[in-house]
Amino acid sequence: MAGPVQDSCDEDAVFSHQLDLFTACSTEKGIELVVLGELIATLPRRKAFLDIGAGQGTLTIPVSQLFESTTVVEPNPIMAAKFQKRYPEFRVFGCGWESADLKDERFDLILCSHVLYYIPAGSWESVVGRMYSFLAPGGCLAIVLQSPLGQVATFFNHFTTYDVPILELTERLIARYGDNAVSLRYFQNQIRTETLEDMVEIGLFLLIDPSFRSKRDEIARYCEEHHRTGTGYSLDQDEILLVVRKKNGE
DSSP, X not given: OOOHHHHHHHHHHHHHHHHHHHHHTBSHHHHHHHHHHHHHTTOSOOSEXXXXXXXXXXXXXXXXXXXXXXXXEOOOHHHHHHHHHHXXXXXXXXXXXXXXXXXXXXXXXXXXXXXXXXXXXXXXXXXXXXXXHTEEEEEEEEEEEEOSSSHHHHHHHHHSOOOOOHHHHHHHHHHHXXXXXEEEEEEEEEEEESSHHHHHHHHHHHHOOGGGGGGHHHHHHHHHHHSBOSSSEEEEEEEEEEEEEOOTTO
């Protein structure tokens, strides 16, 4: 029987594979780069960039070219090791966000794309508060989250309770940092696969919890019924960019 360490390594490998597949079949990162580029253009400085949950670096690498230094926080040991090997100029923390010891560093842009789902919703405000504390004056925190509307949300609701409290988080952040500091922007991503097997694997990636693997056949039937196209499979993903900006005087 495999022990806890082996099981953890297996899960990390499965996640890495699913993320690679999602990225290859998705328009998300290209659209996100456009949206982030518009945000970066408003920054007063571009000295330091922090990417929390950088994954395979699809966003990290191009965004890093606009900043003098880049720091990565990536809890998946496989991906963190790849970063350390391929980009030795980056500072890499192979741990969860709460364990990253950034000392007194400050960043002009902090990116947190599709990470908060892995943290209990009751802790979101405090987790975001810690991110905000590392912003330089005039800096921006960019959080990307799945929208509670659209095809992916409908997919979630078919298999589990869909609860991504974006509005609640936004209201709390406005109360904490002010209405002028917080903004929301909507954009849409298209996921396309040639095979049902790939779409099912992406569905499992989106559902996050490994226990849903027992429903692989049910997920396949759902995708076949709702997302079959003439040449393969298609799933639209509605997303929200939540931006929190720190005032220059803070």
